[in-house]
Amino acid sequence: NAGVTQTPKFRVLKTGQSMTLLCAQDMNHEYMYWYRQDPGMGLRLIHYSVGEGTTAKGEVPDGYNVSRLKKQNFLLGLESAAPSQTSVYFCASRNQERDTGELFFGEGSRLTVL
Amino acid sequence: AQSVTQPDIHITVSEGASLELRCNYSYGATPYLFWYVQSPGQGLQLLLKYFSGDTLVQGIKGFEAEFKRSQSSFNLRKPSVHWSDAAEYFCAARGGSYIPTFGRGTSLIVHP
Numbered sequence A: 001n002a003g004v005t006q007t008p009k010f011r012v013l014k015t016g017q018s019m020t021l022l023c024a025q026d027m028n029h030e031y032m033y034w035y036r037q038d039p040g041m042g043l044r045l046i047h048y049s050v051g052e053g054t055t056a057k058g059e060v061p062d063g064y065n066v067s068r069l070k071k072q073n074f075l076l077g078l079e080s081a082a083p084s085q086t087s088v089y090f091c092a093s094r095n096q097e098r099d100t101g102e103l104f105f106g107e108g109s110r111l112t113v114l
Numbered sequence B: 001a002q003s004v005t006q007p008d009i010h011i012t013v014s015e016g017a018s019l020e021l022r023c024n025y026s027y028g029a030t031p032y033l034f035w036y037v038q039s040p041g042q043g044l045q046l047l048l049k050y051f052s053g054d055t056l057v058q059g060i061k062g063f064e065a066e067f068k069r070s071q072s073s074f075n076l077r078k079p080s081v082h083w084s085d086a087a088e089y090f091c092a093a094r095g096g097s098y099i100p101t102f103g104r105g106t107s108l109i110v111h112p
Helices: none
Strands: A004-007 A010-013 A019-025 A031-038 A042-051 A054-057 A065-067 A073-078 A087-094 A109-113 B003-005 B010-014 B019-021 B024-026 B032-038 B044-050 B056-058 B064-068 B073-078 B087-094 B106-111
Touching: A004 A087, A019 A031, A019 A087, A019 A109, A031 A073, A042 A065, A042 A073, A073 A087, B003 B087, B010 B019, B019 B106, B024 B073, B032 B064, B032 B073, B044 B056, B044 B064, B044 B073, B073 B087
Parallel strands: A010 A109, B010 B106
Antiparallel strands: A004 A019, A019 A073, A031 A042, A031 A087, A042 A054, A065 A073, A087 A109, B003 B024, B019 B073, B032 B044, B032 B087, B056 B064, B064 B073, B087 B106
16 A cells, blocks of 8 residues: 655756645545655645645645646646755645545655755 | 744653743634644654644654644644754644645754
């Protein structure tokens, strides 16, 4: 049982390049989230989705776009990367029907923007 | 505004000593409360949670937490720390919305 899988795990970009982070979950969860983690800042919510075809902005959405075309996948895109987007990105999912409140996290994707 | 505060950025303990990590929340009503642990290079894993009922909750890896409504606190405790407990610990809270709020984390350092 894979749980939540993030790809890629590491990536180095140059300023202005674009990329997409993929999050895939095999638990049939309705809710999915993208967070960024920076030293001393904890986890900050970028975007989230409460179901297939729906997305919403979180605390720090600027510079990012997301899509949830399939229930199991949640994509995070950077159209024009900036050094301020150097961070570790975490995807998480949660079950709505049998909600224990728990978020299930991927192992993270470390992005460096030069 | 809803918030979760972890006052301690770093905590250093000796192996075998007891541990208490502090967490305070600010919500309109009692939220759901969680503690997560993050080992180096890993994602977050749930240690325990409080929804209602008994204010002392038991979690995995020998951890427990006590909910105190009067103090708006949900402190994490462990009677005897092991070197493998060295990690980052996050307190989180969720009200009626879809979105949990995380504290900034406490880094636990364990000395042999």
